[in-house]
Amino acid sequence: MSTDRLLEFDDVVARYEPVFGLETHVELGTASKMFCGCATTFGAEPNTHTCPVCLALPGALPVANAAAIEATIRIGLALGCRIATWCRFARKNYFYPDIPKGFQTSQYDEPLCTAGHLDVEVDGETYRVEIERVHLEEDTGKNLHVGGATGRIHGADHSLVDFNRAGIPLVEIVTRPVPGVGAKAPEVARAYVAELREILLALGVSEVRMEQGNLRCDVNTSLAPTGSLEWGTRTETKNVNSLRSVERSVRYEMRRQAALLDDGVRILQETRHFHEDTGSTSAGRSKEEATDYRYFPEPDLVPMAPDADWVAQLQADLPELPAARRARLREEWGISDTEMAWLVNAGALGLVTDTVAAGADPADARKWWLGELSRRAKDDGVELADLAVTPAQVAELTALVAAGTVNDQLARQVLDGVLAGEGSPQQVVDSRGLAVMGESDELGAAVDAAIAGAPDVVEKVRGGKTAALGALVGAVMKETRGKADAATVRRMLEERVLGG
Secondary structure, X not given: OOOOOOOOHHHHHXXXXXXXXXXXXXXXXXXXXXXXXXXXXXXXXXXXXXXXXXXXXXXXXXXXXHHHHHXXXXXXXHOOOEEOOOEOOEEEEOOOOOOOOOEEEEOOXXXXXXXEEEEEEEOOEEEEEEEEEEEEEEOOOEEXXXXXXXXXXXXXXXXXXXXXXXXXXXXXXXXXXXXXOHHHHHHHHHHHHHHHHHHHHHHOOOOOOHHHOOEEEEEEEEEEEOOOOXXXXXXXXXXXXXXXXXXXXXXXXXXXXXXXXXXXXXXXXXXXXXXXXXXXXXXXXXXXXXXXXXXXXXXXXXXXXXXXXXXXHHHHXXXXXXXXXXXXXXXXXXXXXXXXXXXXXXXXXXXXXXXXHOOOOHXXXXXXXXXXXXXXXXHHXXXXXXXXXXXXXXXXXXXXXXXXXXXXXHHHHHHHHHHOOOOOHHHHHHHHOOOOEOOOHHHHHHHHHHHHHOHHHHHHHHOOOHHHHHHHHHHHHHHOOXXXXXXXXXXXXXXXXXXX
């Protein structure tokens, strides 16, 4: 449980100016590791995807993964970066049990991509996040601390190391400090990571599943008194692995640092751990500077010199990026920026797009994904995309409604069956007998029963209070369990009660 004193957020932004920066690590979705041929499959038995190269056995030599280099260049191009005409790898020296070589092969002063940017939108306002560098390196192994309550080394009985992840291609995307966002700093940080994730998905370079560690962030935060000519001392919250946690970590650090500054306490430059359960951070270790890593050029790998024609072709082959896609869809669907934001925030944009591609009207697709299906996902505590219904099935459901086969009430029952695994919407309609009941003897009997059961309502209708006819319609719909067509019911009632 955190014992940090925290200042109220409104008080923080009234007196201090926040600056944040993000170092985002992305595991690339290549078939093999960065410098050897070992598989990158997630979830394998510990230490089964290893070889002399990624275990740093004597005499083993690395060979760079061409697919990883191409993916990194594509990321840089999507972020508007300059692509280096010549660069090389370096050794980043530090000892930790999950680094088998005693150093990490990375890039230092000669990164592959530099000077890009990413624009993000928060509450209708656009913020530009400058990208300092995009460079390629290898991931570390994974320490497993056993016997403690938290999974961390403190309190553990012993630790194990799994080297399956060691050597997986890892792209690091480093922003420049982002000042001038004030109270929006936590939300802009989250929006940046969310937009970056969408770009990576569009490029197809990574699964970017944050819960599996495919994408994780180091979040740098500092505060300075409003109007100060200097930025404050930053802290670095390590390995934050969800969008919500990125926002929470910035917010917490702002409140914690402000309380310390109010008390006249100096902010320490250090790494910090983020705690998902409390949304708090705790001290890790004092932060090294680059010189502490003793970088020097990697002698076992030749420099990279991407061909200009090849880079130009990669640029030409980039897919439609998320911002351009949203702008196109807003135009095609005739919706506002706010409505598009609803789709994005609900995680429904791709689902609606696929539903429209399967034949649904855009308005109908948005209605079902943002309405009934979002409600069910929330009730079940799952992501919208994890519901057991496909865009094609939702498109089929909207077609059944449009054709009058089912009404909205019956369509919800059809969804029950689809989500329960009973088949397609049409199969559920057939097996459950959910088709709308048209004019028939059965419906005529229900209409007659409603008239006979409410003589006072009938009298009101005949006396000119036609609005009372709604009560009779409701009685018929209840009797038919919502299967009757309401317009047909009203017409039949009018014929019987008013003689029309």
